[in-house]
Amino acid sequence: xxxxxxxxxxxxxxxxxxxxxxxxxxxxxAAALTxxxxxxxxxxxxxxxxxLESVAREISDRGGxxxxxxxxxxxxxxxxxxxxxxxxxxxxxxKYDIVVVNAGRGLVGGILTxxxxxxxxxxQVNVIGATYIMRRAGQYMAEKKxxxxxxxxxxxxxxxxxxxxxxxxxxxxxxxIAEALRRDVAPSGVRVTTVMPGIVLSGFQEVAGYNAExxxxxxxxxxxxxxxxxxxxxxxxxxTLPPHININEIAIRPTGQVYP
Ligand SMILES: NC(=O)c1ccc[n+]([C@@H]2O[C@H](COP(=O)([O-])OP(=O)(O)OC[C@H]3O[C@@H](n4cnc5c(N)ncnc54)[C@H](OP(=O)(O)O)[C@@H]3O)[C@@H](O)[C@H]2O)c1
Numbered sequence: 185x186x187x188x189x190x191x192x193x194x195x196x197x198x199x200x201x202x203x204x205x206x207x208x209x210x211x212x213x214a215a216a217l218t219x220x221x222x223x224x225x226x227x228x229x230x231x232x233x234x235x236l237e238s239v240a241r242e243i244s245d246r247g248g249x250x251x252x253x254x255x256x257x258x259x260x261x262x263x264x265x266x267x268x269x270x271x272x273x274x275x276x277x278x279k280y281d282i283v284v285v286n287a288g289r290g291l292v293g294g295i296l297t298x299x300x301x302x303x304x305x306x307x308q309v310n311v312i313g314a315t316y317i318m319r320r321a322g323q324y325m326a327e328k329k330x331x332x333x334x335x336x337x338x339x340x341x342x343x344x345x346x347x348x349x350x351x352x353x354x355x356x357x358x359x360x361i362a363e364a365l366r367r368d369v370a371p372s373g374v375r376v377t378t379v380m381p382g383i384v385l386s387g388f389q390e391v392a393g394y395n396a397e398x399x400x401x402x403x404x405x406x407x408x409x410x411x412x413x414x415x416x417x418x419x420x421x422x423x424t425l426p427p428h429i430n431i432n433e434i435a436i437r438p439t440g441q442v443y444p
Contacts, residue, residue, distance in 0.1 A: 196222050196223040197219055197222040197223045197224035197282075197420075197423060197424065198222075198223030198224070199223070199277075200223070200224045200225070200281040200282055201224065201225045201226075201227065201273075201276035201277055201279055201280045201281055201282070202216075202219045202225070202226050202227070202280070202281065202282035202283070202284065203226075203227045203266065203267075203270055203280050203282065203283045203284065203321075204216045204219070204226060204227070204229065204283075204284040204286060205229045205230070205257045205266075205283075205284065205285060205286050205287035205317065206229070206230055206286040206287030206336075207228035207229060207230055207236065207239055207286070208228075208230035208231070208232045208235035208239060209230070209232075209235060209386060209387040210384065210386030210387050210388060210412045211286055211336060211381070211384060211386060211415045211416065212228070212230070212284070212286040212287065213239050213412065214411075214412035214413045214415065214416035215284050215415070215416040215419050216228045216239060216243060216250070217239070217242060217243060217246075217413075217416070218413065218417060218419070218420050219284075219416075219419070219420060219423070220243045220246070220248035220249070220250060221248070222420050222423075222424070225248075225249035225250070225273075225275055225276040225277070226248065226249070226250050226251075227250075227251045227252075227253060227266070227269070227273065227276060227280070228240060228250060228251070228252050228253070229252075229253050229254075229255055229257060229266050229287070230254070231254065231255065231256055233254050236252045236254060237252060239252070240252040249276065251269065251270070251273045251275070251276060253265070253266045253269050253270075256313075257287035257309050257313045257317070258287075258305070258308035258312060258313035259308075259313065260313075260316050263316055263317045263320065264320075266317075267280075267317075267320055267321075267324075279328075280321075280324075280331075281330070281331055281332065282332045282333075282334070282423060283317060283318075283321040283331075283332070283334070284334045284336070285314050285317055285318055285333065285334065285335040285358075285362075286336040287313065287314070288310045288336065288354075289305075289306055289309060289310065289351075289388070289391050289392065290306075290348050290351045290388050290389075290391060290392030290393075290394070291306050291348055291350055291351045291392055292347060292348055292392050292393035292394055292398055292399070293348065293349070293350065293393075293398075294349040294350065295349065295350060298348070298349070298350040298351075299393075303350065306350070306354055307354055310351075310354035310355065310357075310358060311354050311357045311358055311361070314335065314358050314361070315358070315361050318333055318335065318361065318362065318365050319365070321333050322365050322368060322374065322376075325369060326368070326369045326372040326374055327372075329372050329373045329374075330373050330374065330427070331374045332375045332376075332423055333362075333365065333369075333375070333376045333377070334376075334377045334379060334419055334422070334423070335358060335359075335361075335362040335376070335377070335378050335379070336379050336415075337355045337358050337359040337362065337378050337379065337380045338380055338381060339380045339381065339382045339435055339437060339444055340356075340444045341355035341356040341358070341359040341380060342356075342380070343444035345444040346402070346443070346444065347392075347394065347398065347399050347402075347444075348392055348394075351392065352444070355380075359378050359380070362376055362377075362378045363376075363378065363432070366430075366432065370430070373427070375427070375430040376430070376432070377422055377430065377432060377433070377434065378432065378433045378434075379415065379418065379419060379433075379436070380433065380434065380435040380436070381410060381415050381435075381436050381437075382410060382435070382436065382437030382438055382444075383403055383406065383410060383437070383438055383441055384409065384415060385409050385410070385411065385412075386412050403441075405440070405442075406438055406441045406442065407438065407439070407440035408438060408439075408440070409438045410436065410437070410438050414436065415436060418434055418436050422434065
């Protein structure tokens with residue numbers, strides 16, 4: 185084999201269209217900005233219209249192509265509409281090549297201490313909605329015989345979290361589902377990657393109900409935590425590898441994060 189002919193991760197994403205769910209904040213917003221800067225046309229999705237519009241403005245002010253679609257990533261009908269609007273978007277080429285399955289939320293506490301009134305909503309977006317968009321994108325890409333599905337799980341899928349154990353169960357589920365999807369679509373040339381971030385400072389902590397007492401004091405010893413752009417850069421890197429290389433899983437933690 186001619187190893188000298190291998191190209192490093194230098195190619196850009198121009199000509200590709202990427203859908204990013206949960207793009208109004210945190211990792212999704214950073215991924216949208218990063219992939220757009222790498223040349224992708226981006227379709228961004230979330231519920232909060234004002235925030236999504238402001239991310240869209242940031243991207244278009246920098247010369248990027250962007251389509252904001254408002255919706256709930258836990259609802260099949262909203263996901264169907266997201267995919268339909270993407271396929272009829274002229275600037276995106278009426279196609280999509282990349283889906284970043286990122287929308288999700290946390291929840292403080294374990295089985296005894298987390299709020300059961302929030303369990304359903306959490307599973308609806310983190311597991312059911314995530315699986316639905318993975319399935320639809322997997323069917324579409326398997327037919328096209330190319331594409332990338334990047335699912336944002338968490339290190340807590342593998343390492344029981346002292347901060348949000350019930351939440352961790354949803355990430356364990358979505359990690360298994362992403363690997364199951366990979367086995368379905370790998371023969372068709374479609375790449376599936378599970379990204380497992382450690383602690384990233386974003387809107388996540390507030391939504392989950394974390395505060396100094398149940399989270400902040402414990403993680404202070406870990407030093408500098410991740411910024412959403414750190415995860416976005418890892419996503420850009422794995423998407424720009426040659427098509428025969430599929431990074432199946434990536435765990436990315438702040439260097440000082442001992443657990444989870
Ligand atoms: N931060 C961390 O430490 C960390 C670590 C590991 C994994 N993760 C995972 O990373 C992903 C992104 O989280 P983040 O840290 O970037 O948090 P974030 O800043 O709170 O962003 C979450 C995004 O998901 C969207 N979202 C949540 N529920 C939604 C729903 N039902 N429908 C549509 N969009 C929804 C939010 O948009 P709207 O509210 O506008 O709808 C927002 O854009 C999540 O899957 C999270 O579990 C985070």
